Amino acid sequence: MKVKDENKINDIYTATLKLVRANGLAGITMQSVAKEAGIATGTLYIYFENKEMLIIRLFDACVKNSASDFFKSYDPGSPFKVGFRVIWSNIVQHRISRFDESILIEQCFHSPFIDEDTKTTLKKMFEPLVQLLDRGKNEHLIKNMDTFWLLTFMIGTINEIAKRVTYFNKKLTKEILDANFQLCWDGIKA
Amino acid sequence: MKVKDENKINDIYTATLKLVRANGLAGITMQSVAKEAGIATGTLYIYFENKEMLIIRLFDACVKNSASDFFKSYDPGSPFKVGFRVIWSNIVQHRISRFDESILIEQCFHSPFIDEDTKTTLKKMFEPLVQLLDRGKNEHLIKNMDTFWLLTFMIGTINEIAKRVTYFNKKLTKEILDANFQLCWDGIKA
DNA sequence: TTCATAAATGAATAAATATTCATTTATATT
DNA sequence: AATATAAATGAATATTTATTCATTTATGAA
Numbered sequence: 001m002k003v004k005d006e007n008k009i010n011d012i013y014t015a016t017l018k019l020v021r022a023n024g025l026a027g028i029t030m031q032s033v034a035k036e037a038g039i040a041t042g043t044l045y046i047y048f049e050n051k052e053m054l055i056i057r058l059f060d061a062c063v064k065n066s067a068s069d070f071f072k073s074y075d076p077g078s079p080f081k082v083g084f085r086v087i088w089s090n091i092v093q094h095r096i097s098r099f100d101e102s103i104l105i106e107q108c109f110h111s112p113f114i115d116e117d118t119k120t121t122l123k124k125m126f127e128p129l130v131q132l133l134d135r136g137k138n139e140h141l142i143k144n145m146d147t148f149w150l151l152t153f154m155i156g157t158i159n160e161i162a163k164r165v166t167y168f169n170k171k172l173t174k175e176i177l178d179a180n181f182q183l184c185w186d187g188i189k190a
Numbered sequence: 191m192k193v194k195d196e197n198k199i200n201d202i203y204t205a206t207l208k209l210v211r212a213n214g215l216a217g218i219t220m221q222s223v224a225k226e227a228g229i230a231t232g233t234l235y236i237y238f239e240n241k242e243m244l245i246i247r248l249f250d251a252c253v254k255n256s257a258s259d260f261f262k263s264y265d266p267g268s269p270f271k272v273g274f275r276v277i278w279s280n281i282v283q284h285r286i287s288r289f290d291e292s293i294l295i296e297q298c299f300h301s302p303f304i305d306e307d308t309k310t311t312l313k314k315m316f317e318p319l320v321q322l323l324d325r326g327k328n329e330h331l332i333k334n335m336d337t338f339w340l341l342t343f344m345i346g347t348i349n350e351i352a353k354r355v356t357y358f359n360k361k362l363t364k365e366i367l368d369a370n371f372q373l374c375w376d377g378i379k380a
Numbered sequence: 381t382t383c384a385t386a387a388a389t390g391a392a393t394a395a396a397t398a399t400t401c402a403t404t405t406a407t408a409t410t
Numbered sequence: 411a412a413t414a415t416a417a418a419t420g421a422a423t424a425t426t427t428a429t430t431c432a433t434t435t436a437t438g439a440a
Contacts, residue, residue: 402419
């Protein structure tokens with residue numbers, strides 16, 4: 001018997017991400033996804049119940065990718081600034097190298113596809129970072145303000161860096177990366 | 191003869207913004223917009239050629255609103271930090287009070303509705319801020335790095351503040367606003 | 381090599397949505 | 411007050427898009 005080619009799921013995801021980035025969640029059709037993925041329309045329905053489930057599954061996959069990337073090789077036992085820098089760099093790299101996924105997550109946030117509960121779980125993704133920031137405050141290394149705002153500040157700068165690197169086709173050299181980290185660090189340091 | 195009620199355009203815009211925020215550009219239909227605006231579907235077509243033009247016009251209106259808000263009561267002759275603070279506050283206030291418009295602009299950026307040229311003109315919106323930052327560098331008040339990255343940093347933090355104030359229903363007190371400005375200022379200052 | 385089974389196909393159908401238009405309504409002008 | 415004109419309506423139509431399904435294709439098992 002013919003067996004399901006699990007690779008196709010990745011092809012479908014890749015195709016969808018490309019189209020969402022180019023045309024928005026508004027712009028994709030099952031036909032266009034199938035065409036971009038190089039399969040027949042009907043085949044989509046072998047792998048996904050319907051359009052909504054395709055988006056939801058893809059969204060979940062993207063969130064999982066984020067979670068695993070953000071804290072890669074982060075050692076909670078390392079000095080505060082070292083750990084902070086590792087996570088900062090990880091998130092920047094993730095956002096840039098997986099920009100399409102970030103766009104999808106952003107678009108899903110304002111879509112009928114993703115429910116409130118799912119949005120809430122997104123918050124949990126940053127838990128290790130929250131703990132690190134709390135520790136930094138205890139050690140009087142960073143400003144003593146609500147971690148919520150410190151996180152907001154940090155994520156905000158990172159997201160915008162990723163967007164502008166992509167949109168304006170900027171090269172992120174080691175020097176520029178360092179300078180950008182310095183902006184963030186000087187902002188939060190005590 | 192019956193005369194066109196120009197007020198309706200605002201009703202339509204308001205309805206569309208509300209729906210886009212809730213359901214994304216993907217989620218709106220001409221029927222839902224008409225219903226939300228309290229008019230008949232056909233009436234939409236008296237004011238807008240078609241769906242695409244409705245979105246494009248609304249997008250333009252939102253961009254114009256931004257441009258006029260960002261530099262309100264900004265005096266280019268004032269000391270650097272004063273001017274910087276005015277613009278920073280203006281953008282924060284704008285993003286929060288007109289959050290729906292920001293969402294629409296963001297969504298349009300990844301949609302088939304807005305062309306590349308239009309996206310480019312968005313950049314020009316920040317020209318007075320670019321000039322102010324250049325001046326700040328000349329006066330050695332802020333870090334001597336590419337204005338592009340200083341702008342990225344500033345806009346990034348602001349956008350994220352607006353998002354999180356809205357999504358997490360946070361109250362922006364004078365104290366919190368000041369503290370957030372401090373984060374940004376400490377980041378860019380020389 | 382044949383068979384059985386599930387994947388893959390894509391045209392056909394169903395469903396959703398944009399757009400039109402014959403009719404009604406409101407109001408400036410006379 | 412009567413008329414003319416354009417807005418407003420919303421059901422009907424056209425168009426687009428999601429989904430299905432009869433048929434074909436590929437491949438592990440016998």
